[in-house]
Amino acid sequence: MSExxxxxxxxxxxxxxxxxxxxxxxxxxxxRGVDFSxxxxxxxxxxxxxxxxxSTVLKACLELLPRLSGDVRIHGDLFRKQRRRVAYVPQRxxxxxxxxxxxxxxxxxxxxxxxxxxxRVNRSVKAAAAEALERVGMSAYADRQISQLSGGQQQRTFLxxxxxxxxxxxxxxxxxxxxxxxxxxAVMELLRDLRARGATCLVVHHDLATVPQYFDWVVLLxxxxxxxxxxxxxxxxxxxxxxxGGKLVFSRKFFGSDGSDV
Numbered sequence: 001m002s003e004x005x006x007x008x009x010x011x012x013x014x015x016x017x018x019x020x021x022x023x024x025x026x027x028x029x030x031x032r033g034v035d036f037s038x039x040x041x042x043x044x045x046x047x048x049x050x051x052x053x054x055s056t057v058l059k060a061c062l063e064l065l066p067r068l069s070g071d072v073r074i075h076g077d078l079f080r081k082q083r084r085r086v087a088y089v090p091q092r093x094x095x096x097x098x099x100x101x102x103x104x105x106x107x108x109x110x111x112x113x114x115x116x117x118x119x120r121v122n123r124s125v126k127a128a129a130a131e132a133l134e135r136v137g138m139s140a141y142a143d144r145q146i147s148q149l150s151g152g153q154q155q156r157t158f159l160x161x162x163x164x165x166x167x168x169x170x171x172x173x174x175x176x177x178x179x180x181x182x183x184x185x186a187v188m189e190l191l192r193d194l195r196a197r198g199a200t201c202l203v204v205h206h207d208l209a210t211v212p213q214y215f216d217w218v219v220l221l222x223x224x225x226x227x228x229x230x231x232x233x234x235x236x237x238x239x240x241x242x243x244x245g246g247k248l249v250f251s252r253k254f255f256g257s258d259g260s261d262v
Contacts, residue, residue: 049243095158
């Protein structure tokens with residue numbers, strides 16, 4: 001059973017609220033009875049061991065995977081009614097980077113939710129795409145094919161595409177995987193800027209050492225939610241050890257000797 005450290009008023013103000021979410025692959029449940037909520041304007045990390053179902057939860061929230069059960073609310077309403085308010089940055093491994101399209105074209109695709117797939121990209125969209133590329137430090141690569149980019153550059157490109165969507169809830173699936181330090185810091189700067197503008201971000205994250213530094217909200221997941229709430233309350237040695245089945249040796253770089261985070 002999850003430990004939800006949220007108040008009734010927090011639930012009412014939630015950007016994302018998930019209740020009793022169960023998802024199965026070939027009749028085998030991957031996540032069961034998942035419950036959590038994230039208030040508006042938070043940088044939230046979803047943390048758990050490999051195979052815990054983190055990416056599955058994101059995809060189920062976005063209706064990219066069918067649910068056996070569960071209710072997902074985006075700003076209090078169904079995803080299909082709030083779709084335009086949600087942006088998704090998938091894992092890089094799930095993208096066909098050999099598709100013959102330029103960086104600017106990929107970023108402009110973020111506007112299709114507003115334009116519709118069969119309307120031509122106009123000057124205003126191209127201008128928005130160029131501005132988004134500038135925000136992520138990719139202006140110089142606008143005319144390159146995406147297959148010519150490094151891993152970090154590809155990640156920045158998909159972040160720029162998410163910006164063009166003009167969303168206020170962002171789902172990011174391991175955005176720091178296999179990127180350089182400069183890209184990681186650029187991504188965090190962008191996420192903090194989004195939070196300052198009132199947006200909410202849910203990030204699947206694997207580096208426990210940076211959780212207290214990067215995030216103000218944490219969801220601990222291992223097939224079920226073990227804890228959900230502010231980082232200072234949830235990200236403790238005991239709760240994280242429970243999430244990982246007691247198999248971790250914690251570094252004092254991010255946990256205090258009393259088991260609290262520092």
